[in-house]
Amino acid sequence: MSHVILAAGDLAPDRDNYDESYVATRDALLQADISFAQLETSFAGKGVRLPQARHAVLARPDGADALARAGFDVISMAGNHVMDWGSEAFFETRGNLERVGMKVVGAGKNIAEARQPAIFTLGDGTKVAFLAYSSILPHSYWADERRPGCTPMRAFTVYEQIEHDQPGTPARIHTYPHRADLAALEADIRSAKAQADLVFVSLHWGIHFVRAVIADYQRDVARAAVAAGADAILGGHAHILKGCEVIEGKPVFYSLCNFATDLRMDPAHAASKSFNEIRVLAENWEPDFESLYNFPPAARLSIVARFEVANGKLLRAGFLPVHIGRDAVPRFADPGSEDHAAVVDYMQAVTGEAGLNAGYRISDEMVLVEVAA
Numbered sequence: 001m002s003h004v005i006l007a008a009g010d011l012a013p014d015r016d017n018y019d020e021s022y023v024a025t026r027d028a029l030l031q032a033d034i035s036f037a038q039l040e041t042s043f044a045g046k047g048v049r050l051p052q053a054r055h056a057v058l059a060r061p062d063g064a065d066a067l068a069r070a071g072f073d074v075i076s077m078a079g080n081h082v083m084d085w086g087s088e089a090f091f092e093t094r095g096n097l098e099r100v101g102m103k104v105v106g107a108g109k110n111i112a113e114a115r116q117p118a119i120f121t122l123g124d125g126t127k128v129a130f131l132a133y134s135s136i137l138p139h140s141y142w143a144d145e146r147r148p149g150c151t152p153m154r155a156f157t158v159y160e161q162i163e164h165d166q167p168g169t170p171a172r173i174h175t176y177p178h179r180a181d182l183a184a185l186e187a188d189i190r191s192a193k194a195q196a197d198l199v200f201v202s203l204h205w206g207i208h209f210v211r212a213v214i215a216d217y218q219r220d221v222a223r224a225a226v227a228a229g230a231d232a233i234l235g236g237h238a239h240i241l242k243g244c245e246v247i248e249g250k251p252v253f254y255s256l257c258n259f260a261t262d263l264r265m266d267p268a269h270a271a272s273k274s275f276n277e278i279r280v281l282a283e284n285w286e287p288d289f290e291s292l293y294n295f296p297p298a299a300r301l302s303i304v305a306r307f308e309v310a311n312g313k314l315l316r317a318g319f320l321p322v323h324i325g326r327d328a329v330p331r332f333a334d335p336g337s338e339d340h341a342a343v344v345d346y347m348q349a350v351t352g353e354a355g356l357n358a359g360y361r362i363s364d365e366m367v368l369v370e371v372a373a
Helices: 018-022 026-031 062-070 086-099 179-195 216-228 273-279 338-353
Strands: 003-012 034-039 074-076 103-105 118-121 127-134 155-161 171-177 198-204 232-236 244-247 250-253 258-261 301-310 313-324 330-332 358-362 367-371
Touching (some): 003 026, 034 127, 062 086, 103 118, 244 358
Antiparallel strands (some): 003 301, 118 127, 155 171, 244 250, 313 330
């Protein structure tokens, strides 16, 4: 008998009744042996917003209780909102998650704590470890020896002028991993692998809203992680789906998109320079002031990664298609439905456009991720 692990995308609840966000997915998350997601907000009663925070919402402490009732077991705090409301809110958020029985990865009072894996033992004795890192980092959001924050996996960007005699023409963009961060990630994975049979690595990374494109550093980090012993990679941050890759038999989900993410929009925000600088990255993005889900149309298509494991091995990997409507509530799409087909078609398209090697096959339990034939 196999065990089921589910991994959802970004969480950022911002509504009166947090339980509403999980009404359509609670049963599946509760039935899974382990359910994981990425937190993009703070669950705290008070905080002081840091000046480098861009979009920052301070969610109530009971948001953590709703996550536990929704079926989540392990939460990554490694992301670009981890310190939005300062150290006090950071510690309260982590404390609230742990208070309701969830394990936290990717963030801590210092870098040593942030690097600690969360380890679960399944009914057949299989041990599963989770680690989490962020490449999307406002200044000083990463932990160090004496500062709280998240586990960094930084990257550098170089712009190469292609036509040297043509000022102002578009540049070629190169990215590459921070050497020390990558070495630490590899060491963490090897250490976790010595304690567990399977290691799942969450990475908050990539280019938000831009269709299909995978940054060079992501491919480098993914390959290094798998070589170090990672059994699956769970990508977040992009707010749209990206394609999948299979590296040495290990699935890489470059972006799981959103899960329960509320985003209101008002006319002033829609007219702001900061929003319109981001808006142009998406294929299509028109504000909807009556909606609780103000993301581009592509963000309505999402997935929950699904893994079957037994006897210390990953047997099968794939995903459950999800559709997110104007109410920002994620709902699993039924096989054979238009929403199900839309997610699979989109995943096939962006995987091909990015030159990734994954193919998708619909089975009874999920859409399987395999090397394309």
